[in-house]
Amino acid sequence: MDKALQTMIDNMPEKTGKSLTEWKALLKNKTFAKHSEAVNFLKKEHGVTHGFANTIVTLSKEENNTPDDLVQNQYKGKESLVSIYEALLSVVSAFGEDVTITPKKTSVSIIRKKQFALIKPATKTRIDLGLKIKDKPTTERLENSGPFGTMCTHRVRLTDANQVDAELKEWLLEAYEKAQ
Numbered sequence: 001m002d003k004a005l006q007t008m009i010d011n012m013p014e015k016t017g018k019s020l021t022e023w024k025a026l027l028k029n030k031t032f033a034k035h036s037e038a039v040n041f042l043k044k045e046h047g048v049t050h051g052f053a054n055t056i057v058t059l060s061k062e063e064n065n066t067p068d069d070l071v072q073n074q075y076k077g078k079e080s081l082v083s084i085y086e087a088l089l090s091v092v093s094a095f096g097e098d099v100t101i102t103p104k105k106t107s108v109s110i111i112r113k114k115q116f117a118l119i120k121p122a123t124k125t126r127i128d129l130g131l132k133i134k135d136k137p138t139t140e141r142l143e144n145s146g147p148f149g150t151m152c153t154h155r156v157r158l159t160d161a162n163q164v165d166a167e168l169k170e171w172l173l174e175a176y177e178k179a180q
Contacts, residue, residue, distance in 0.1 A: 008055055016048050016056075023056045035061075070103040078121045085127065087164040088119055088172075095176045116179035117172060118152055127158045129168075131175045142171060 013019045018026070023042075032038040035057055042053035075082050085108075092099050092110050102109040110117035118130035130145060130152030138144050138154065145152045156168060 005055070008052070009059075012052065012056075016046070016052050020056065020059060024060045027057065027060045067103040070105060071108065074103075074106060074108075074121050078124050080125070081121050081127050083161040084158050084164065085119060085121075087161045088117075088127075088129065088158075091164060091169050091172055092117065092176065095173065099176070112176055112179035114179045115151070116175040118148060120148075122147075122157075125159055129156045129158055130154070131156065131171055133171065133175045133178060136171075136174070141167070 009020050012023070016023070027038060030038070030041065032041065038057040038060075039050065039053045042048040042056060043050060048056070071085075075085070089101065092101070095112075098112055100109075100111040102111060107118050107120040109115050110119065114132070116132050120128045120130065122128040128147070130148040131142075131154045132152050134153055136142070136154065141156060143155045143157070146155045148155055154171075156163075156171070158164070
């Protein structure tokens with residue numbers, strides 16, 4: 001950790017009246033659409049200076065965005081899709097130790113040297129699996145990338161874990177092999 005940041009955290013109780021842990025607990029129960037709204041809340045409601053408020057909000061977000069938290073948040077209200085997500089992870093994890101699974105706010109990237117798949121809960125009843133397989137013709141099931149744009153070349157819509165079948169596994173493997 002940066003020395004200046006550590007000094008700021010150490011001085012927080014004296015300068016703001018609460019420790020970083022106490023500030024995080026306070027913010028955990030609040031919902032703000034933007035970073036600046038949380039900063040302004042701390043400044044106006046608690047008299048915290050801008051520098052401390054910005055640091056508190058930034059560090060609070062980091063703690064709340066662990067990979068598990070990101071995935072859990074994606075599937076809130078879409079719990080029926082978790083079995084599809086887990087089936088996809090099981091397939092790609094078996095390809096090798098060079099597979100990296102990177103949760104983001106709204107999707108999970110599957111990366112070798114390059115991203116080769118993207119898992120996104122699109123609706124309450126469907127996961128969109130984006131694949132990057134250049135020069136592969138589309139079919140009724142292996143559609144064009146749609147909302148993924150240039151991040152992927154194809155999309156497969158999944159509504160049931162049974163759809164993670166031999167054909168889909170072949171496409172995932174092909175995408176993995178091309179992502180060198």
